[in-house]
Amino acid sequence: xxxxxxxxxxxxxxxxxxxxxxxxxxxxxxxxxxxxxxxxxxxxxxxxxxxxxxxxxxxxxxxxxxxxxxxxxxxxxxxxxxxxxxxxxxxxxxxxxxxxxxxxxxxxxxxxxxxxxxxxxxxxxxxxxxxxxxxxxxxxxxxxxxxxxxxxxxxxxxxxxxxxxxxxxxxxxxxxxxxxxxxxxxxxxxxxxxxxxxxxxxxxxxxxxxxxxxxxxxxxx
Amino acid sequence: xxxxxxxxxxxxxxxxxxxxxxxxxxxxxxxxxxxxxxxxxxxxxxxxxxxxxxxxxxxxxxxxxxxxxxxxxxxxxxxxxxxxxxxxxxxxxxxxxxxxxxxxxxxxxxxxxxxxxxxxxxxxxxxxxxxxxxxxxxxxxxxxxxxxxxxxxxxxxxxxxxxxxxxxxxxxxxxxxxxxxxxxxxxxxxxxxxxxx
Numbered sequence: 419x420x421x422x423x424x425x426x427x428x429x430x431x432x433x434x435x436x437x438x439x440x441x442x443x444x445x446x447x448x449x450x451x452x453x454x455x456x457x458x459x460x461x462x463x464x465x466x467x468x469x470x471x472x473x474x475x476x477x478x479x480x481x482x483x484x485x486x487x488x489x490x491x492x493x494x495x496x497x498x499x500x501x502x503x504x505x506x507x508x509x510x511x512x513x514x515x516x517x518x519x520x521x522x523x524x525x526x527x528x529x530x531x532x533x534x535x536x537x538x539x540x541x542x543x544x545x546x547x548x549x550x551x552x553x554x555x556x557x558x559x560x561x562x563x564x565x566x567x568x569x570x571x572x573x574x575x576x577x578x579x580x581x582x583x584x585x586x587x588x589x590x591x592x593x594x595x596x597x598x599x600x601x602x603x604x605x606x607x608x609x610x611x612x613x614x615x616x617x618x619x620x621x622x623x624x625x626x627x628x629x630x631x632x633x634x635x636x637x638x639x
Numbered sequence: 640x641x642x643x644x645x646x647x648x649x650x651x652x653x654x655x656x657x658x659x660x661x662x663x664x665x666x667x668x669x670x671x672x673x674x675x676x677x678x679x680x681x682x683x684x685x686x687x688x689x690x691x692x693x694x695x696x697x698x699x700x701x702x703x704x705x706x707x708x709x710x711x712x713x714x715x716x717x718x719x720x721x722x723x724x725x726x727x728x729x730x731x732x733x734x735x736x737x738x739x740x741x742x743x744x745x746x747x748x749x750x751x752x753x754x755x756x757x758x759x760x761x762x763x764x765x766x767x768x769x770x771x772x773x774x775x776x777x778x779x780x781x782x783x784x785x786x787x788x789x790x791x792x793x794x795x796x797x798x799x800x801x802x803x804x805x806x807x808x809x810x811x812x813x814x815x816x817x818x819x820x821x822x823x824x825x826x827x828x829x830x831x832x833x834x835x836x
Contacts, residue, residue: 424739431735435727496721499689500777504740505713635708638689 421506422514429518439484444526447480451534462539469538470548470599474592476534477527477552481559482584484523485567486577488515493571493637502638509631516564516627524556540603547602547612551595554615558591561619561626568633590618640664641686641704641785641816646695648681655681657694661833665784668807668817668827673835679820680720682835683787686818687717716781719789722774726763730754730773733762737780748779753802768794775803778810786810788819800826 433440454472455465492498501511531552535545566584570576598611640663647657655678663669671679684690686697688704688711697704704711724733734745749755752772757765765773771794778786786807792800804826807817819825 421740424736427739428736431732432725432727494721495725496719496723497725499684499687499717499719500723500736502689503687503712503715503717504736505709507709639684639691 421504422510425501425504425506425511425514426518429515430521433518433522439487440522443480443483443523444530446483447476447527448530448534450479451476451538455538466539466541466603469535469540470544470596470603472538473531473534473540473548473552474555474596474599477531477556478559478585478588478592480527481519481523481556481563482581484519485563485580485584488519488564488567489571489634489637490567490576498634498638502634507631508634509627512564512568512630512634513627516560516630519564520557520560524560528552528556540599544599544603547608548599550612551598551608551615554612554619555591555595558615558619558622559588561622562587562591565626565630565633568630568637571633571637591615594618640698640700641818642698642701643686644695644698646685646692646697648678648685648690649693650681656835659695659835663816663818663831665814665816666811668811668819668830670825670827670830670832671818671820671835672822672832677835679835680789683717683719683789683818683820686785687715687787688712689717714783715785715787716778716783717787717789718774718778718791720793722770724762724765724770724773727761729759729761730765731758733773734776734780737777741780741782743780743782745780748776751779751802751806752776753799768796768799771795772799775806779806784814785816785818788817788821790821791819792821792823792825 451472458464489498492501502508528549532545532549535548540548562584566580570579570583573579594611594615598608601611602608642662643660645658645660648655659682661669671682673679681690685692688708691705699711699714730749731745734748738745746755749758752775754769754772754776757769762770762773775791792803795803807827811817
């Protein structure tokens with residue numbers, strides 16, 4: 419546990435020091451979501467109707483941005499060897515990386531999603547369902563993203579391969595996350611959608627780090 | 640006590656070496672020599688547990704070293720030919736991860752390689768030799784008994800090599816093991832040699 423926290427602290431310090439990279443995902447999210455009213459027009463009915471979809475798609479794409487460097491920088495400068503030799507099993511190293519990705523990318527996106535939903539004229543009573551879905555969804559994004567980043571590590575065009583690998587895996591998250599917010603906007607209960615996402619999270623928490631850990635060992639070899 | 644028994648390693652489709660056996664006693668040092676591409680670095684990564692052998696086994700105190708890779712990681716400090724130095728962090732911050740794991744003092748580690756005055760300088764301002772010294776200071780920070788060194792003196796000046804020699808001697812006096820790959824003579828006495836063809 420002590421080593422797990424050391425890996426986490428190291429990654430958070432690196433993210434803090436490279437503030438521009440860290441902020442890039444958040445600014446990308448805000449900028450792309452703001453483009454929709456300009457392209458579609460400011461009619462509140464239309465915007466409010468598609469707001470959950472806009473926020474979900476933008477959050478998903480923004481969370482993919484920093485994945486390329488999640489392990490890439492460590493592989494290039496030899497730090498990955500040190501992480502694997504730190505005395506922590508490889509799956510725990512991957513778990514710490516996923517957690518740091520969530521803290522650095524997922525949490526700021528969550529904080530920005532509320533104001534963006536208001537800006538896009540989303541019905542007020544649907545916003546809690548959207549945010550609750552995003553809490554679970556952003557954790558899933560970090561877990562699947564970490565797994566994808568570990569698998570493409572060392573591949574020649576890893577940055578291109580990564581979205582192709584991760585986006586299909588994330589479509590169920592997108593479907594149920596947006597459906598939860600839609601259900602709440604239509605006056606239905608978002609509960610079944612959120613429970614299904616919870617089930618996906620329960621499966622992803624143990625499985626994704628295991629797969630990512632095995633991929634890290636293969637990449638170090 | 641580190642032992643390898645007739646190990647073989649493949650890199651992709653190519654057989655790097657086979658039937659290779661070695662043994663390093665407590666307090667011992669082994670220097671790997673051989674032409675470029677002979678497999679010195681691969682052997683070091685094998686002993687670290689980063690590369691898996693295709694045949695044979697590596698033993699630590701008579702037990703299979705790779706039965707628990709995480710536990711083997713704690714027995715090993717590996718200094719590869721990359722320095723693993725993050726340019727955005729200061730010299731001291733670069734060592735904080737290793738220091739948190741072992742609980743040892745960063746200051747003492749920097750003093751051991753003569754970098755104590757540059758502790759707060761961003762690592763991107765360090766010269767190649769200073770970065771190398773920063774990487775070597777992780778050896779002092781760690782409590783692991785087995786040091787695996789890949790061309791450790793690359794880029795070091797004469798004084799730094801001499802200081803590094805004292806670190807190596809102190810580690811061996813404490814019962815530590817050293818396996819080093821190098822093309823230049825290391826400041827070590829009574830070492831065993833292994834030549835890879």
